[in-house]
Amino acid sequence: MAKKTYDLLFKLLLIGDSGVGKTCILFRFSDDAFSTTFISTIGIDFKIKTVELRGKKIKLQIWDTAGQERFHTITTSYYRGAMGIMLVYDITNEKTFENIVKWLRNIDEHANEDVEKMILGNKSDMEEKRVVSTEKGEAIAREHGIRFMETSAKANINIDRAFSELAEAILDKTHGKEPQDAADRVTVNIPRERNSNRCC
Amino acid sequence: MSILRKKLSEFDDILNADEIDTVSLGKICFHGVPDEPGGLRPLCWKLLLNYLPPKRSSWLETLKRKRELYNTFIEDLIVMPGESNAEDKERVDVTLHDHPLNLNPDSKWQTYFKDNEVLLQIDKDVRRLCPDISFFQQGTDYPCQKIVSANGQQRLHNRVQHTVLKSANVERKGLGITKIAVSVRKAAEDYAPLTEGGEAHWEVLERILFLYAKLNPGQGYVQGMNEIVGPIYHAFACDPDPTWRKHAEADTFFCFTNLMAEIRDFFIKTLDEAEFGINSMMSKLTNQVRANDPDVWLRLHQQELCPQYYSFRWLTLLLSQEFPLPDVMRIWDSLFADESRFSFLIHICCAMILLLRDQLLTGDFAANVKLLQNFPSMDIQIVLSKAAALAGKTL
Ligand SMILES: Nc1nc2c(ncn2[C@@H]2O[C@H](COP(=O)(O)OP(=O)(O)OP(=O)(O)O)[C@@H](O)[C@H]2O)c(=O)[nH]1
Ligand SMILES: [Mg+2]
Numbered sequence: 001m002a003k004k005t006y007d008l009l010f011k012l013l014l015i016g017d018s019g020v021g022k023t024c025i026l027f028r029f030s031d032d033a034f035s036t037t038f039i040s041t042i043g044i045d046f047k048i049k050t051v052e053l054r055g056k057k058i059k060l061q062i063w064d065t066a067g068q069e070r071f072h073t074i075t076t077s078y079y080r081g082a083m084g085i086m087l088v089y090d091i092t093n094e095k096t097f098e099n100i101v102k103w104l105r106n107i108d109e110h111a112n113e114d115v116e117k118m119i120l121g122n123k124s125d126m127e128e129k130r131v132v133s134t135e136k137g138e139a140i141a142r143e144h145g146i147r148f149m150e151t152s153a154k155a156n157i158n159i160d161r162a163f164s165e166l167a168e169a170i171l172d173k174t175h176g177k178e179p180q181d182a183a184d185r186v187t188v189n190i191p192r193e194r195n196s197n198r199c200c
Numbered sequence: 201m202s203i204l205r206k207k208l209s210e211f212d213d214i215l216n217a218d219e220i221d222t223v224s225l226g227k228i229c230f231h232g233v234p235d236e237p238g239g240l241r242p243l244c245w246k247l248l249l250n251y252l253p254p255k256r257s258s259w260l261e262t263l264k265r266k267r268e269l270y271n272t273f274i275e276d277l278i279v280m281p282g283e284s285n286a287e288d289k290e291r292v293d294v295t296l297h298d299h300p301l302n303l304n305p306d307s308k309w310q311t312y313f314k315d316n317e318v319l320l321q322i323d324k325d326v327r328r329l330c331p332d333i334s335f336f337q338q339g340t341d342y343p344c345q346k347i348v349s350a351n352g353q354q355r356l357h358n359r360v361q362h363t364v365l366k367s368a369n370v371e372r373k374g375l376g377i378t379k380i381a382v383s384v385r386k387a388a389e390d391y392a393p394l395t396e397g398g399e400a401h402w403e404v405l406e407r408i409l410f411l412y413a414k415l416n417p418g419q420g421y422v423q424g425m426n427e428i429v430g431p432i433y434h435a436f437a438c439d440p441d442p443t444w445r446k447h448a449e450a451d452t453f454f455c456f457t458n459l460m461a462e463i464r465d466f467f468i469k470t471l472d473e474a475e476f477g478i479n480s481m482m483s484k485l486t487n488q489v490r491a492n493d494p495d496v497w498l499r500l501h502q503q504e505l506c507p508q509y510y511s512f513r514w515l516t517l518l519l520s521q522e523f524p525l526p527d528v529m530r531i532w533d534s535l536f537a538d539e540s541r542f543s544f545l546i547h548i549c550c551a552m553i554l555l556l557r558d559q560l561l562t563g564d565f566a567a568n569v570k571l572l573q574n575f576p577s578m579d580i581q582i583v584l585s586k587a588a589a590l591a592g593k594t595l
Binding site for chain 2: 042046069071110
């Protein structure tokens with residue numbers, strides 16, 4: 001087995017309504033580029049990026065989910081194993097902001113209790129089209145005791161910062177715990193329902 | 201006689217019969233419909249998707265009826281509130297009895313706003329379709345006259361506010377690079393609506409999908425349907441025979457509707473667990489992998505690499521996002537010809553996995569997910585032959 005090239009492995013998840021820019025955010029973070037021509041995500045996509053935090057090499061395994069309602073049964077099965085979840089809305093679209101509450105409920109239902117969360121108000125480059133004020137975003141985050149940031153995948157604002165803050169929060173939590181063994185295998189704790197052919 | 205010539209003459213024999221033998225047609229299409237002459241594939245698909253009846257003599261009447269019906273759909277469903285009486289040319293004040301803030305569910309405005317939510321999603325997706333080829337941004341030779349000469353009022357995308365962004369780099373996703381593109385690829389900002397009198401192909405698709413959603417309210421529009429309608433429309437709109445090409449929109453609508461009738465369960469969440477729902481398709485695939493290559497199955501199983509991670513998209517979209525468009529067309533020849541639809545789809549997916557065997561057996565979890573989510577480019581014939589072998593057929 002090859003020597004492992006990282007100290008810790010964090011599994012992150014991106015959720016939020018369709019079109020808020022989840023795929024663009026992830027693409028900006030992993031490839032440092034922006035493209036307007038992503039097709040809509042069907043099901044779930046996956047990227048890896050290794051970052052360094054406090055002298056530790058951390059491998060981030062990031063899952064990008066589809067926003068539309070139809071895909072929820074598929075996508076919620078990924079919540080359980082996630083250590084960090086980014087909830088994304090679009091500051092130019094009120095509805096996507098209102099739905100953050102719905103996404104939070106989804107997390108409560110399906111994710112680990114101690115999962116780290118962060119709310120992102122994306123497309124902050126479109127100031128002239130803004131309908132959700134920064135204060136509103138901050139308020140809902142405060143109300144739920146969650147970190148908050150406004151981002152732009154297009155203008156590359158706060159994207160790296162968002163991921164490293166989330167990773168750092170997870171690191172704080174794992175501090176003291178043993179680094180994971182069997183590092184090439186991933187803890188994707190899919191809920192094991194008996195009589196269900198949901199998984200392999 | 202060359203193999204191609206022989207094949208073409210076989211197609212001719214089958215297609216020129218007064219009553220087309222659909223079994224023979226299926227058999228021959230299963231091996232692929234030749235790209236040339238261009239009219240062959242659209243004709244075969246129309247037959248395989250049960251749009252055209254086997255009896256040639258009834259085609260004229262069928263097509264006339266269907267195309268007229270499609271026209272009435274446009275009339276009835278894309279008419280905006282308050283614009284229904286074009287007769288006296290004067291706009292009646294609809295707010296007299298009905299107004300945008302009317303909460304009555306029967307209010308035309310309520311419907312209008314609800315429709316716009318659907319439309320917004322469709323609009324986002326048709327503009328994100330096949331960014332690597334220029335086809336969908338180009339103007340159609342046959343725009344819908346009722347719509348393009350109405351001062352923009354009837355244009356669907358005008359109903360939903362949209363911001364078109366500028367960007368330089370185009371990501372390969374979706375239908376991929378292709379020889380089909382007639383001119384150079386355009387950048388994303390070129391998904392702009394054409395001016396009065398003209399209409400881009402993506403606008404036509406937007407209308408087809410919107411009408412489908414309106415006519416199938418139980419299902420509505422689900423993301424991914426754009427990827428199903430795209431290749432069909434592309435095939436029909438490139439028909440070299442203008443008498444067919446002219447009606448690409450209406451013909452696509454009905455063929456798409458027929459195809460959706462067969463795969464709609466994939467798109468309905470509540471049917472995920474049903475017999476033909478997506479979960480059962482995925483477990484069929486897993487079982488087939490297990491039966492044919494226990495090592496690979498075990499590997500994926502041990503890595504907890506669930507079929508949802510990759511095959512959900514493969515199956516739902518009939519592989520349209522995994523291969524370049526010409527390959528997708530070739531795959532669909534076989535899929536549409538498959539008498540027990542869509543068991544051959546499972547065979548293809550299984551073949552794809554088995555072909556990656558060596559890499560999968562050495563790759564770690566992350567490498568394997570990546571590999572399966574981005575299927576490496578490969579001669580499609582290799583994939584299909586392997587799939588046929590799994591199905592106990594030859595290709
Ligand atoms: N102006 C601006 N536009 C953005 C930004 N991020 C994404 N977009 C645009 O928003 C649209 C949707 O972006 P995606 O990343 O595909 O959205 P998504 O959340 O992944 O959507 P689904 O896959 O359908 O769930 C695209 O047309 C992007 O160009 C941003 O930061 N600023
Ligand atoms: Mg996406």
